[in-house]
Amino acid sequence: MPKSGPNKRKRVPKLSFTTNDGIGWHVSFRDPKTGSPTRHRFNIREKDREPEARVAYHRWLAEFLDDGRPTQQLRRTTGETLSKLRSSKLAPQKTVVQGSIVHVASGFLSSLEARVRRPGEPRRQGSIAKAVYEDRRKHVRDFLDYLNTRHGERTTSRMMITDLAMADVEGFNQWAVGERYSSSQVNKRMQMVKGIINRAGRPEHGGQFLSWNWDSRDVVHGKPSKARTLPTREQLRHMLAACEVRERTMIWMAIGLGFGQQDLANVRVGQIDQEDYDLRRSKTGIERFGVTPPLVWAHVKAYLAANTRKPGDLFFVTRRGYPLVHGSIDAVTQWWSKLRTAIGETKESLDGFYTLRHLGATDFGSRPSCSISDMRRWLGHGASSRVADIYMRPIGPEYREVVRWVRKRLASKNFLERSK
Numbered sequence: 001m002p003k004s005g006p007n008k009r010k011r012v013p014k015l016s017f018t019t020n021d022g023i024g025w026h027v028s029f030r031d032p033k034t035g036s037p038t039r040h041r042f043n044i045r046e047k048d049r050e051p052e053a054r055v056a057y058h059r060w061l062a063e064f065l066d067d068g069r070p071t072q073q074l075r076r077t078t079g080e081t082l083s084k085l086r087s088s089k090l091a092p093q094k095t096v097v098q099g100s101i102v103h104v105a106s107g108f109l110s111s112l113e114a115r116v117r118r119p120g121e122p123r124r125q126g127s128i129a130k131a132v133y134e135d136r137r138k139h140v141r142d143f144l145d146y147l148n149t150r151h152g153e154r155t156t157s158r159m160m161i162t163d164l165a166m167a168d169v170e171g172f173n174q175w176a177v178g179e180r181y182s183s184s185q186v187n188k189r190m191q192m193v194k195g196i197i198n199r200a201g202r203p204e205h206g207g208q209f210l211s212w213n214w215d216s217r218d219v220v221h222g223k224p225s226k227a228r229t230l231p232t233r234e235q236l237r238h239m240l241a242a243c244e245v246r247e248r249t250m251i252w253m254a255i256g257l258g259f260g261q262q263d264l265a266n267v268r269v270g271q272i273d274q275e276d277y278d279l280r281r282s283k284t285g286i287e288r289f290g291v292t293p294p295l296v297w298a299h300v301k302a303y304l305a306a307n308t309r310k311p312g313d314l315f316f317v318t319r320r321g322y323p324l325v326h327g328s329i330d331a332v333t334q335w336w337s338k339l340r341t342a343i344g345e346t347k348e349s350l351d352g353f354y355t356l357r358h359l360g361a362t363d364f365g366s367r368p369s370c371s372i373s374d375m376r377r378w379l380g381h382g383a384s385s386r387v388a389d390i391y392m393r394p395i396g397p398e399y400r401e402v403v404r405w406v407r408k409r410l411a412s413k414n415f416l417e418r419s420k
Contacts, residue, residue, distance in 0.1 A: 013040075013064070015057040017047055025053035027060070051116045058110040062103065095157065099206040101147065101164070101196065102156040105140050108199040112136055139192040146172045161200035161208040166217050169193060177220045186222035228390075229351055230359045233402045238343040245306055247335065249299040250316070254356035256296040256410050258364070258378050261332040261353060265325035270311040272300055288380040293410035363403050363410075365391030 013029035024045030031038050042056045096103055117127045144156045147168060151159070172193065176186045200208040231239075240248055253259045257277060259267065271279045274297050278289040292300075309315065316324050324331045336353040340346070364370060364378050370392060395403050 013061070015054060017050075017053075025050070025057070027057065048118055051113050051118075055110050055114045058106055058113075062098075062106065097158045097160075099160055099200070099208065100157055101159050101161060102144060104161060104200045104205050104208075105144060105156075105196050107202070107205065108196050109137055109140060111199070135188070136192055139189045140196065142176075142189060143172055143193055143196070146175055161197060161205075162211065164197070164210065166212050169214075170217050170220075173217075173220050177222050181222045182226075183222040183224060186220075190219075228358050229355070230362065230399050230402060231350060231355055233405045235343070235345065235350055236402065236406075239339060242339060242343055245299070245302050246316070247339070249303045250332065251356060252293075252296050252299050252410075254353065255360040255363075255406055256293040257290070258357050258360050258380065260357050261325050261330055263380070264316055264332060265314075265323045267315045269304070269309045269313050269315055272297070272315075288377055290374075290378055294413045295410050298413055359402070359406060361391045362395065362399065363407050366393065366395045366403065 013027040015025060015027055017025050022045055023039070023041055024043070024047075026039050026041045028037065028039045030036065040060060042053050042060075044053045044056065112128065112133055115126055115128050116130050116133050117124070119130075121127075147156050147159065148154065150168065150171060169190075173186065173190060176189050181189075194214065197210060197214070199205065236251075239251065243251065250259075250264055253264065253267075257263075257272075267279060271277060272292055275292060276290060277292050314323060318324060318329075318331050322329070332353055340350050361375075361379060365375055372392070375392060
């Protein structure tokens with residue numbers, strides 16, 4: 001029999017996957033009574049069903065913790081390290097009380113994880129991308145660690161939602177602003193706090209609710225969003241001169257069709273021809289089509305002539321044959337960073353690759369015939385009056401030169417023209 005006692009710590013069973021014996025998703029742990037190794041299966045044998053497995057895992061883990069079995073403690077963090085947390089999941093704390101903030105937060109994250117879309121899956125109502133889930137999990141962790149720092153180690157493992165004071169929420173709001181997050185990032189963190197509070201109203205969490213009015217709290221906003229800046233004509237000419245056909249095609253697709261990194265990674269041969277282009281953006285599921293600018297088609301033809309592609313193949317791939325954006329790899333951003341350095345620019349003087357999409361949208365939206373529905377199809381997402389305010393207006397004097405140059409170049413069929 002292994003040693004046991006009130007101060008004995010045991011590792012938290014981790015969710016694992018194996019193809020051996022058709023086990024699939026499972027957790028392995030040592031039985032606290034017999035000390036024998038054992039395994040709990042979730043009867044989910046497909047690896048791509050990880051979100052479902054994690055939901056089942058968190059439910060099992062909650063029951064495992066409710067039995068009062070010792071688990072690893074959550075490390076205490078200081079105010080200086082709150083913004084640097086990168087934990088993969090909410091580590092259960094020793095003696096987690098059912099209905100406590102960390103218990104509610106785990107259930108809240110499980111509900112978010114169940115909504116994550118699989119790679120390549122079209123967007124369905126209520127679903128979120130994995131990157132969005134990861135971002136929200138970080139916001140939740142920031143809140144929990146703020147409370148543990150404010151009230152003491154492991155506070156969230158026993159503190160109930162009904163114990164949450166307005167000063168706690170306002171303090172977290174002020175902490176986020178103090179970390180110099182943008183107004184958008186501060187709002188997202190506060191939305192996660194509200195999500196945890198709302199989740200506490202479920203029966204399994206005791207139907208808890210606040211004794212104070214959420215809307216009566218003092219709200220502090222973060223930094224205003226950075227104004228969009230567009231590249232100059234000279235910067236574009238230097239970029240194009242430093243690029244080969246493949247990279248030049250990416251640049252003109254970004255400007256002429258509004259393609260971002262994910263669009264370039266998803267577009268396939270056959271979706272663009274001399275007359276028009278037609279594809280559906282997986283992020284929003286909104287129809288995306290329009291007329292192909294002559295210069296874009298000239299680059300498409302030149303690229304396909306130099307690179308053998310069959311209809312239906314990915315238009316662009318990495319040197320190893322992977323999509324441009326896969327997992328945590330973004331080959332477009334990596335290339336853009338190197339290009340920016342090669343032409344003597346910095347992050348301060350030239351924004352990221354997405355600035356080309358903003359440039360194209362500024363050109364497209366400023367045309368007299370452009371409507372909100374046209375703008376919606378060009379962008380590939382729901383255009384609103386806010387989008388109209390950004391793009392559908394006369395060109396500002398500071399960008400008039402580059403936009404007029406881009407418009408003239410897109411209408412040209414002269415592929416070899418680089419600097420005119």
